[in-house]
Amino acid sequence: MPELPEVETIRRQLEPAVSGRTVVEAGSHPSAKFTPARAAVGATIERVGRRGKFLLLGTTDDRELVIHLGMTGQLRVGEPTDDPYIRAWWTLDNEQTLEFRDVRRFGRIRLGPAGQYQGILAKIGPEPFDPVFTGQHLYAAINGSKRQLKTQLLSQHPVAGVGNIYADEACWRAGVHPGVRRITKKQAAALRDAIVDVLDEGIEHGGTTLRDYRTMDGGYGENQNRLECYGRYDQPCPRCNTIMKKLVLDARTTTFCPTCQAR
DNA sequence: CATGTCGCCTGCGAGC
DNA sequence: TGCTCGCAGGCGACAT
Numbered sequence: 001m002p003e004l005p006e007v008e009t010i011r012r013q014l015e016p017a018v019s020g021r022t023v024v025e026a027g028s029h030p031s032a033k034f035t036p037a038r039a040a041v042g043a044t045i046e047r048v049g050r051r052g053k054f055l056l057l058g059t060t061d062d063r064e065l066v067i068h069l070g071m072t073g074q075l076r077v078g079e080p081t082d083d084p085y086i087r088a089w090w091t092l093d094n095e096q097t098l099e100f101r102d103v104r105r106f107g108r109i110r111l112g113p114a115g116q117y118q119g120i121l122a123k124i125g126p127e128p129f130d131p132v133f134t135g136q137h138l139y140a141a142i143n144g145s146k147r148q149l150k151t152q153l154l155s156q157h158p159v160a161g162v163g164n165i166y167a168d169e170a171c172w173r174a175g176v177h178p179g180v181r182r183i184t185k186k187q188a189a190a191l192r193d194a195i196v197d198v199l200d201e202g203i204e205h206g207g208t209t210l211r212d213y214r215t216m217d218g219g220y221g222e223n224q225n226r227l228e229c230y231g232r233y234d235q236p237c238p239r240c241n242t243i244m245k246k247l248v249l250d251a252r253t254t255t256f257c258p259t260c261q262a263r
Numbered sequence: 264c265a266t267g268t269c270g271c272c273t274g275c276g277a278g279c
Numbered sequence: 280t281g282c283t284c285g286c287a288g289g290c291g292a293c294a295t
Binding site: 001003053068070071072104106108118119120154156163164210211212250251252253 | 286287288289290291292
């Protein structure tokens with residue numbers, strides 16, 4: 001479940017591996033989710049960016065290859081493999097191959113004019129490290145909707161890049177119940193800081209490997225060893241020792257501390 | 264436009 | 280041992 005820290009970790013490793021390389025051949029799984037990969041033949045990759053959980057491979061002909069890793073997506077560059085879960089691949093002009101492995105096929109690839117986005121990528125909120133992402137912004141965004149706090153965070157609208165793991169971590173750290181529909185200015189400020197911090201620390205520790213996430217070199221992240229809330233229901237809260245609880249919010253398992261995160 | 268619901272996908276581990 | 284079943288969950292499409 002790559003979220004912003006996992007995608008950013010991959011981006012940093014991907015950029016030096018593919019920048020300046022021209023795609024000489026490409027192929028994909030027949031699903032329309034992956035076939036756009038094939039149209040990259042002939043393009044030269046100039047840079048690798050990121051927006052929320054999307055990787056943006058900019059090409060010299062002003063197009064962008066947009067890759068979303070979905071739940072189980074992995075990227076690697078090297079000798080081509082015969083792995084049956086490779087959903088798309090690009091042979092580069094240095095005889096190396098960029099492979100997109102995605103067991104569950106929740107990932108998606110698009111190719112289009114640079115900056116012209118579709119779907120959620122067109123309406124996504126600010127990057128968490130952008131100065132415009134302030135407590136004030138978060139306060140207005142959360143209170144401008146009647147949906148529950150965590151639902152909103154996962155919507156990518158108040159801020160880009162937060163998924164289930166970091167949403168639980170941030171709410172816990174800020175001491176805010178994930179099911180509330182309104183927050184105070186003070187809570188918004190704390191939550192803004194918590195979001196920035198958990199994402200920043202996630203990047204610093206190479207992302208969270210619970211199961212499928214791997215770095216470009218096949219390595220594991222380290223952040224799973226630092227989680228204080230996600231998945232820790234029925235265990236004592238690291239802050240107050242209360243047994244943490246689980247609730248299902250929008251069909252997603254959510255962990256919270258009933259003491260630290262009282263409604 | 265905001266919101267709600269459903270379908271997409273497959274491996275894995277718990278329970279019997 | 281071998282089977283079924285629940286679970287992981289972000290996003291697009293579509294309905295209201």
